[in-house]
Amino acid sequence: MADSLLAIEGLSKSFGGLKAVQDVSLAVPAGSLTALIGPNGAGKTTLFALMSGFLTPDSGQVLFDGQDITGRAPHLNARLGMTRTFQIVQPFAAQTVRDNIAVGVHLHLKDRRAALAQAEEVAARVGLTAQLDKPASDLTVAGRKRLELARALATRPRLLLLDEVLAGLNPQEIAEMIPVVRGIMQGGVTVLMIEHVMQAVMNLAQHVWVLAQGQLIAQGSPAEVTAHEKVVEAYLGHGTAARLRAAALASKSEALP
Amino acid sequence: MTGGLRDLVSIAAFVLLVATIPLVTDSGVVLNFVMMALYAALLGQAWNILGGFGGQFSFGHALFFGTGAYLQAMAQLHGGINAWLALALAVAGSAGIGALVGALTFRYGLKGSYFALVTLAFAEVFRILALSVPFTGAGVGLMLPLQESFINMQFGSRKGYLYLVLAFVAAALLVTWWLKNSRFGAYLQAVRDNEDAARAIGVNPFGVKLGAIALSAGFMGAGGAFYVQVFQYIDPGIAYGPAVSVEALVAAIVGGMGTLWGPLLGALVLHLLADVTRNLFGQLPGINMVIYGVVLVLIVMFLPRGIAGLGATVSALWRKRQKESGDRRG
Amino acid sequence: MFDSAILFPSLLNGITTGAVYALIALGLTLIYGVLHIINFAHGAALMVALYAVYLLKQHWGIDPYLALPLVVPGMFALGYALQRLIINRSSHGKDENILLVTLGISIVLENAALLLFKSDTRTIDTAYTLTTVAIGPAMIALPKLVAFAGALVVSALLLWIVGKTDLGRAIRAVAKEKHGAKLMGIDVDHVYAMSFGIGLACLGAAACFLLPAYYVNPQVGSGFVLVAFTVVVLGGMGSFGGALLGGLLIGVVESLGGLYLGESLGQIGIFAIFIAVLLFRPQGLFGARI
Numbered sequence: 001m002a003d004s005l006l007a008i009e010g011l012s013k014s015f016g017g018l019k020a021v022q023d024v025s026l027a028v029p030a031g032s033l034t035a036l037i038g039p040n041g042a043g044k045t046t047l048f049a050l051m052s053g054f055l056t057p058d059s060g061q062v063l064f065d066g067q068d069i070t071g072r073a074p075h076l077n078a079r080l081g082m083t084r085t086f087q088i089v090q091p092f093a094a095q096t097v098r099d100n101i102a103v104g105v106h107l108h109l110k111d112r113r114a115a116l117a118q119a120e121e122v123a124a125r126v127g128l129t130a131q132l133d134k135p136a137s138d139l140t141v142a143g144r145k146r147l148e149l150a151r152a153l154a155t156r157p158r159l160l161l162l163d164e165v166l167a168g169l170n171p172q173e174i175a176e177m178i179p180v181v182r183g184i185m186q187g188g189v190t191v192l193m194i195e196h197v198m199q200a201v202m203n204l205a206q207h208v209w210v211l212a213q214g215q216l217i218a219q220g221s222p223a224e225v226t227a228h229e230k231v232v233e234a235y236l237g238h239g240t241a242a243r244l245r246a247a248a249l250a251s252k253s254e255a256l257p
Numbered sequence: 258m259t260g261g262l263r264d265l266v267s268i269a270a271f272v273l274l275v276a277t278i279p280l281v282t283d284s285g286v287v288l289n290f291v292m293m294a295l296y297a298a299l300l301g302q303a304w305n306i307l308g309g310f311g312g313q314f315s316f317g318h319a320l321f322f323g324t325g326a327y328l329q330a331m332a333q334l335h336g337g338i339n340a341w342l343a344l345a346l347a348v349a350g351s352a353g354i355g356a357l358v359g360a361l362t363f364r365y366g367l368k369g370s371y372f373a374l375v376t377l378a379f380a381e382v383f384r385i386l387a388l389s390v391p392f393t394g395a396g397v398g399l400m401l402p403l404q405e406s407f408i409n410m411q412f413g414s415r416k417g418y419l420y421l422v423l424a425f426v427a428a429a430l431l432v433t434w435w436l437k438n439s440r441f442g443a444y445l446q447a448v449r450d451n452e453d454a455a456r457a458i459g460v461n462p463f464g465v466k467l468g469a470i471a472l473s474a475g476f477m478g479a480g481g482a483f484y485v486q487v488f489q490y491i492d493p494g495i496a497y498g499p500a501v502s503v504e505a506l507v508a509a510i511v512g513g514m515g516t517l518w519g520p521l522l523g524a525l526v527l528h529l530l531a532d533v534t535r536n537l538f539g540q541l542p543g544i545n546m547v548i549y550g551v552v553l554v555l556i557v558m559f560l561p562r563g564i565a566g567l568g569a570t571v572s573a574l575w576r577k578r579q580k581e582s583g584d585r586r587g
Numbered sequence: 588m589f590d591s592a593i594l595f596p597s598l599l600n601g602i603t604t605g606a607v608y609a610l611i612a613l614g615l616t617l618i619y620g621v622l623h624i625i626n627f628a629h630g631a632a633l634m635v636a637l638y639a640v641y642l643l644k645q646h647w648g649i650d651p652y653l654a655l656p657l658v659v660p661g662m663f664a665l666g667y668a669l670q671r672l673i674i675n676r677s678s679h680g681k682d683e684n685i686l687l688v689t690l691g692i693s694i695v696l697e698n699a700a701l702l703l704f705k706s707d708t709r710t711i712d713t714a715y716t717l718t719t720v721a722i723g724p725a726m727i728a729l730p731k732l733v734a735f736a737g738a739l740v741v742s743a744l745l746l747w748i749v750g751k752t753d754l755g756r757a758i759r760a761v762a763k764e765k766h767g768a769k770l771m772g773i774d775v776d777h778v779y780a781m782s783f784g785i786g787l788a789c790l791g792a793a794a795c796f797l798l799p800a801y802y803v804n805p806q807v808g809s810g811f812v813l814v815a816f817t818v819v820v821l822g823g824m825g826s827f828g829g830a831l832l833g834g835l836l837i838g839v840v841e842s843l844g845g846l847y848l849g850e851s852l853g854q855i856g857i858f859a860i861f862i863a864v865l866l867f868r869p870q871g872l873f874g875a876r877i
Binding site: 561 | 687697852855
Binding site for chain 1: 259261438439440443444446447450451453454455456457458459460461462576
């Protein structure tokens, strides 16, 4: 597709005997906010690693804005405009929040003082202004998630791969983060997020892909996908969809006079 | 005044201060002490670039020291080249060896303990080669003939050598300052603190580490060349043996890795300790190194950020106490 | 050059030395496999053990082989103490600190030895130091033969301890999954210290076997450190079989290398192997965890 910023075709990766990703194809439209969901161990993070260059696929292609970037090193992909965050946050622990973000800014700005100044602006966008001079190790989980986000934003990405940016946050923190993520997309950045927090997926995503055991089993709008039988089974087990339907029918017939 | 500017002023002040020492005293003891402390600081600063800022711990940094030393000696003895030109050669040569070792080890992703071991192995290989090859003088080593003059980089008194090593130390301070205030330095420290995160935001770890090891090696080479000019002698054990490797890393770690003044502090403290010990117990073989080893162990156990990090360690402990009592109250 | 009359004794020499290397490497690989640390002090500890054996002979007339029941537990205690009191307190969450602490310990041990014993090389004289035994066409020193046999026996003992005893089971559990083992009630700190102690105990045994055919001076440790690491890296970190095979291989390489290139340059062969393995096949031959 001409307007898909990221397109992966037939991507596969095995580790020893384990097929982590099997023949996955999807296309992320430019300017969209989309989500990749699926039960644990489905291969979502592996897919991110394949997209961003941390892993090389056994077969298949990764196309960024039409350009083949399969197996290209992550730092080169970052320069092209694709940045990823990590499921388990990876701050530069001993450095301050400002210095952390500045590393991201440096992708487009060589001058140190200018980079530090711009780091402040980025920090403001995610609400970290008060913590700028604190060491990253002093931040709470929510703070570190924001830092991870800020650092990635600082690179001025065209495509942002967010790996479970809401994991480990309490409901209040999640509610605060959702508008931040939406704001990023509204600012022109294409966002693809791996997420377990369904509230966020329903709220934010325009399109959802579902991965289970390394394979794409469904895709569509959030409503379509969560009602999809295969998806329910992937999360809750074989036969659950049928059982849920039967239970729903039973309670409906009870309600009838 | 920004932090960066403040540091530059401190560097200038420090250099001026030390530069006045030879003007106010003729004491051989004092001049020798300052010269040797600065020399140790230089080694520590060199190690600090790769180890403190780059996070790659080399246990065989003597590799670059010895290469610089031998190049300095051989260029003058076998090549008849002027001492100052030889210095340029020594620095370039060691930086080159640094780049080669870096290209090999970083290309294959060696880190942590494995990297430390490989650098040790390389130093040993070179030691054995130097021992076996005639043009390095084999086991006998090389001796530089006495020709005191500025042109020959041989000074009648310690004063000249002091200014020489001070110049090197100043250069190392400026490079270290640059690491703290540049994009390259920011990238290097990012790779040190979290290589994968750095890659994800556009940093090329290989290129950055390669630059660091070349810089680090170049300064060690300068140290080696300096040694040859002062002592007019070099042999495989001195050039590539563990003593130099240990001195470099202990000074940096004790003083505070990844800081501007750490190696200088560390070198000063260690040399003071060595002097005090010598005055108390006399010139016992190995006693210096025992002290270095004990101090290293103690610092790693109790003060891992070194002396320069003392302030940071104390305030971190303080913040932790505050947080804990706040948690209990909240 | 390939005359079997020269080659065979050299091979034999290499194998007997290699068995001792294997024993030294076993301790190192055990420590790595369980604690996941690279013990830079391993060579220095061997030197300490060698001096202990030396002193027991020189001052109390105790034969090195009879000193086994003294030196082995002594080294075990030293290892236990070092790990429990110093190394355990040094990591602060970063592996690099362990590296530095074991380096520091090795510096202290080596130079303390220099201080106490000066740099003289010392050997001991026993009734059998000069006895040789004929194996085929070659004559081999009896102490070397005993070293070979002894190293194999101790290695077998070590494998038995780790494989068949309760302690061994605990060690393997901690090596595989530290947190799980803790949850099962295993005292991880104690297991760590035991493993480190056992690793150094192997050095005690190796020292008793080595000294009759070898010598001791303060620098002896650093000579063994890189060889031990080469063996471990070649065989695979944490692999016992690898350490055994690697030890024998390296012993032979050293012996043949010394034969053809002279003693100094022959050593380069070992380091070249070391560097090559780290670069091209860092998991070694058998790269398995115990």
